[in-house]
Amino acid sequence: MGKIIFYEDRNFGGRYHECMSDCADLHSYFNRCHSIRVESGCFMVYDRTNFMGRQYFLRRGEYPDYMRTMGMNDCVRSCRMIPLVKSHRMRLYEHSDMGGRMMELMDDCPNLMDRFNMSDFHSCHVMDGHWLVFEQPNYTGRQFYLRPGEYRSYSDWGGVTSRMGSIRRITDL
Incomplete structure (x- = not known):
C-alpha cells in the first residue's frame, strides 16, 4: 500500500488530503498544492485530471516546496499509485x-x-x-x-x- 498527502501550503501547512490509491480528480479536495509528503510507496502526480498532462514521479519522502522542487505550477489534479514489482x-x-x-x-x-x-x-x-x-x-x-x-x-x-x-x-x- 502507498500513502500520499497533499498540502495546500508550503512546509506541510493548510488544508490537506490523504490518498492511498489512484485518484482521477483531486480538485474537489484542495484548491492548490504547494507541498507533498509520500509516506509509503511511489506515485505519479499529474497537472490535469484523469491522469493527463505533465507527469511527475514521487517516491517516499517529503517535498516541502513542491513547486520549486519539481518546477511545476500549483496544480495537482490527479495521482496514480505505482505498484512495485520485481521483474521488468x-x-x-x-x-x-x-x-x-x-x-x-x-x-x-x-x-x-x-x-x-x-x-x-x-x-x-x-x-x-x-x-x-x-x-x-x-x-x-x-x-x-x-x-x-x-x-x-x-x-x-x-x-x-x-x-x-x-x-x-x-x-x-
Whole structure:
C-alpha cells in the first residue's frame, strides 16, 4: 500500500488530503498544492485530471516546496499509485503499431542513443514492470510513466515527440 498527502501550503501547512490509491480528480479536495509528503510507496502526480498532462514521479519522502522542487505550477489534479514489482521487460519499436526494428530492455538505460544508436521510438510494449521514460539522456527532461500494456504511438504514453533519451525501471530503492 502507498500513502500520499497533499498540502495546500508550503512546509506541510493548510488544508490537506490523504490518498492511498489512484485518484482521477483531486480538485474537489484542495484548491492548490504547494507541498507533498509520500509516506509509503511511489506515485505519479499529474497537472490535469484523469491522469493527463505533465507527469511527475514521487517516491517516499517529503517535498516541502513542491513547486520549486519539481518546477511545476500549483496544480495537482490527479495521482496514480505505482505498484512495485520485481521483474521488468519492455520492447521499443522504431515505428508505430510495433513496426520496424525492435529493441528489448530489462534494465535501466541512461542513454538510448549510445545503447541502440537510436533515440526516436514510435511505439512500445511493456510486458513486465513499471517504467519511467525521459525525453533526455541521464534521466532528465520530461518524464512519462509506462505500465504494462501496448503503446501503439508515442501519444499513447503522453509524449509530444517520439524522442526517448533514457529509461528507468520503477523499483523500491
